[in-house]
Amino acid sequence: MYSIYDFKYPSDWIEPTADDKCIYDCYKEVINYKLLDENKQTFQYYYGTLSSTINFYPLCNYEQLVIACRFLTVGYLIDDFLESNLVDSETSNLMSKKIENILIDGEYLDQSNISNIEKYTMFFRGKARQFVGDKINIFNQFIKFFVEWINSINPFNKAINLNNYDSYNFFKKVNSGTYVTLSMAMLLNPNTKVxxxxxxxxxxxxxxxxxxxxxxxxxxxxSYAKEVRSNCHLTNPLYFLQKEIGSFDQVYKLILNFNNKIVNEICKDEELLLKECPDDQKDDLKYLTRSMKLILGGNYSWSLKCTRFNDIDSPFIEQRSINPDVIAYENIVDKIIKL
Known part of the structure; x- marks a missing residue:
């Protein structure tokens, strides 16, 4: 039996969560846009997933959190749908193209066939654009990273022959969603001097x-157990590295050592960035670099608390659950998007 607590983070990377009112309010929007049926199970799916918002952005106010929650709603619903094996390659590529068209051009690709997720994405785009005011560069930077992330999902899902950790990390640089999640933190602070x-x-x-x-x-x-359950685990290094290294135990130790090394490098680069920064930008750069650390620490604390990754067969003790109220995400997302 293994424990996710084996991952170690500096204490200043984790803060108490923000208020969760934004999740309830955005759930009402999702219901109004008919993205989910309104019932106990879909609310638990939504709350468990979108509680990431209040973990990633713990120092934000309500207005900021609503924007972030809408962003993550679009991201998670599309990601879960494309990863659920419910659609063929042509349909999933069309979905990515439709979302890209909305984000970049602010227009629907096919006016005669508009899905509910497209309508909600358009709604989110308009609110995000309004939020930044005249800081169009911040908005454009965010859209760039969001489109790159959306377009990384299908290629990564098809990369079934990964057997090298370096190649895998090259893929995951974009596919992890870290760039767009940090870019959202910058969008939430549009008056930044950075x-x-x-x-x-x-x-x-x-x-x-x-x-x-x-x-x-x-x-x-x-996410290992969730991916095994939905047969998406072939691109997970906990699986494919066993062929190269040996046992699950050996692979897990390699990942933990890699994590410790990366955490140290992040701290070192932050120190150097702040040292090089002009004095008039230093506070805002601190906000941005701290946002990165809080996103990483928040991702950790969120994953320990949410039901999204629960599975009775998980190798990690914190995720084992036989709670009858916990529902597999792939039993929810088949109703999300009607193309």
Whole structure:
């Protein structure tokens, strides 16, 4: 038996969660847009998944949290649907293209066939654009990362022959969602003095890239049982590295060692970034780098509490559950998107 508590984080990476009112209010929106049926099971799915919002962005106010919750609603519903094996390759590619068209152009790809998730994505895009005011560069940066993440889902799901951890991490750099999640943190603070050119800084790029590696390393463990259940585990290193390294135990130790190394590198790069930063931008850069750490720490604390990853066969003791109220996500998402 293994424990997710084996992952170690600096104490300042984890804060108490923000208020959860945003989740209830966004659930009402989801029901109004007919993305989910209104019942106990869909609420538990939604709350368990979208409680990530109040863990990722624990220091945000209600207005900020609602924007973040809408973003994560779009992201998780699309991700879960595309990963659920409920649609063929042509349909999943069409879905990605439709969402991309909304995010970039603010238009529906096919006016005669608009799904409810497209309508909600358009609604979210409008609210996010309104939130940033005249800071169009911040909005565009966020849209860029969101589209890249959406377009990474199908290729990653098809990458069934992964057998190298370096190649895998190259894939997961985008597919982990870390870049877009941090970009959302910047969008939530549109009056920042930090220019979007920060994303071109090679040290900041390495800082975020290592954050993506860390999130992936942890998520591989947290989601392992869920992926086995839905037959999506072939791209999980806990599975494919056993062919190269040996036992599950050996692979898990390798991932833990990798995690510890990455955490140290993140801390080192943050220190150097702040040292190099102009004084008038330092507070806002601290906000951004701390946001990265809180997203990573929040991802950890959220995964320990939510039912999304629960499975009686999980190798991790914290995730084992026989609670009859816990429902597998793939039994929910088949009703989400009607193309």
């Amino acid at each position: 220019d979007t050119n920060i994303w071109m800084n090679p040290r900041f790029e390495r800082f975020v890239c290592n954050g993506a590696y860390q999130m992936s390393a942890f998520n591989d463990c947290a």
